[in-house]
Amino acid sequence: MPDLATTKARIADAVRERHPHLIAVSHDLHDHPEIAFEERHAVAVLAAELERAGFTIERNVAGLETAFVATAGSGEPTVGLLAEYDALPKLGHACGHNLIATWAIGAALALRETLPEGAGTIKVFGTPAEEGGGGKAIMAQAGVFGGLAAALMMHARDVTYIERATLALTSFTVEFAGKAAHASAYPERGINALDAVLHVFFGVNAFRQGLPPRVRIHGIITAGGEAVNVVPAHAACEFLLRAPEQGILDGVRERFLGIVRGAEAATGATATITEGRGYPHRVSNRALADTFRENLVALGQGYEVPSADVGIGSSDSAAVSHLVPMIHPYLQICDPPIGGHTPEFAAAARSPRADEQIAEGAIALAWTAAEVLLRPELREELRAGFREQLGREPQG
Ligand SMILES: [Zn+2]
Numbered sequence: 001m002p003d004l005a006t007t008k009a010r011i012a013d014a015v016r017e018r019h020p021h022l023i024a025v026s027h028d029l030h031d032h033p034e035i036a037f038e039e040r041h042a043v044a045v046l047a048a049e050l051e052r053a054g055f056t057i058e059r060n061v062a063g064l065e066t067a068f069v070a071t072a073g074s075g076e077p078t079v080g081l082l083a084e085y086d087a088l089p090k091l092g093h094a095c096g097h098n099l100i101a102t103w104a105i106g107a108a109l110a111l112r113e114t115l116p117e118g119a120g121t122i123k124v125f126g127t128p129a130e131e132g133g134g135g136k137a138i139m140a141q142a143g144v145f146g147g148l149a150a151a152l153m154m155h156a157r158d159v160t161y162i163e164r165a166t167l168a169l170t171s172f173t174v175e176f177a178g179k180a181a182h183a184s185a186y187p188e189r190g191i192n193a194l195d196a197v198l199h200v201f202f203g204v205n206a207f208r209q210g211l212p213p214r215v216r217i218h219g220i221i222t223a224g225g226e227a228v229n230v231v232p233a234h235a236a237c238e239f240l241l242r243a244p245e246q247g248i249l250d251g252v253r254e255r256f257l258g259i260v261r262g263a264e265a266a267t268g269a270t271a272t273i274t275e276g277r278g279y280p281h282r283v284s285n286r287a288l289a290d291t292f293r294e295n296l297v298a299l300g301q302g303y304e305v306p307s308a309d310v311g312i313g314s315s316d317s318a319a320v321s322h323l324v325p326m327i328h329p330y331l332q333i334c335d336p337p338i339g340g341h342t343p344e345f346a347a348a349a350r351s352p353r354a355d356e357q358i359a360e361g362a363i364a365l366a367w368t369a370a371e372v373l374l375r376p377e378l379r380e381e382l383r384a385g386f387r388e389q390l391g392r393e394p395q396g
């Protein structure tokens with residue numbers, strides 16, 4: 001069996017040979033932006049690339065039309081590369097998921113071509129609907145990530161970070177039923193559902209002073225009455241609650257539900273509460289992150305450590321990080337400050353600089369995946385780290 005250094009050199013060659021083609025794939029996805037759960041073109045393109053290289057494709061994974069799992073090799077260990085490919089309504093690939101997908105398949109194709117026989121199994125997970133649909137959370141619930149020695153993916157950004165946490169999140173829709181009445185002639189006969197929604201906002205705002213650090217609560221009013229001369233009989237709002245850890249989120253959630261009950265008591269309107277999608281906070285496996293960092297630095301890439309006050313959101317990748325050792329680094333494709341979800345970032349995701357980073361990112365991911373497959377002692381470190389960080393064994 002060739003040594004690790006030889007295998008890594010072959011991986012780099014395999015990625016660089018394919019680089020122009022990978023750029024074409026990235027541009028193809030960028031030119032055909034598809035929103036959450038509608039990523040049919042992207043899945044067709046990516047599955048065709050993998051199939052041509054000998055991967056077998058399983059489609060409709062976890063009941064999702066645009067989710068897939070591509071598998072090559074056999075036996076243990078198994079390493080997973082996660083691809084995202086959904087775009088944003090109106091903005092196109094303003095989160096650069098065309099690059100996430102291209103990095104994943106670029107790494108997978110190079111691994112397929114260069115790994116020695118018997119090294120294990122490579123899987124590419126096609127994960128739809130990161131933007132709002134939570135494809136990975138649905139796939140995680142269906143158990144598709146079980147048994148991975150490591151899960152790797154990478155996101156584009158205006159700065160390179162090896163590790164960055166995300167916030168645990170839960171979501172609520174609250175509908176209030178009141179009673180209509182003439183707003184001037186007989187307002188006393190009505191029950192004002194809009195007032196109940198406003199009470200929720202007042203309660204949340206009163207709560208803000210006592211919020212633990214980094215907790216976020218943000219809401220919108222989705223129904224607030226139909227006519228100004230009618231006491232609103234129906235009003236509704238949506239809220240996202242986020243916190244650095246699940247335990248803190250649980251406390252915020254209880255308080256929020258108390259606020260809703262308070263709004264009912266204050267107004268006489270009746271609330272229907274629906275809890276929607278939720279994610280845990282994201283955990284970055286330290287040994288896996290260290291390995292990735294060394295590989296990225298060996299490629300001549302720099303990185304920054306996010307400051308304590310850097311803005312963070314939530315991600316469906318967090319669901320995977322609670323099941324198996326995972327990393328979700330960010331690779332710089334443009335100069336700061338160009339935030340995601342902007343037309344400027346959409347342009348950056350198809351720029352010469354992003355194109356150049358396709359090769360470096362794919363090599364760094366593939367080198368890290370190869371180390372997981374070829375170094376049993378690293379796999380033991382990943383497991384030990386997972387146990388330490390999450391207090392349980394990875395999902396088998
Ligand atoms: Zn995004």
Ligand SMILES: [Zn+2]
Pocket residue numbers: 095096097130155
């Ligand atoms: Zn994104």
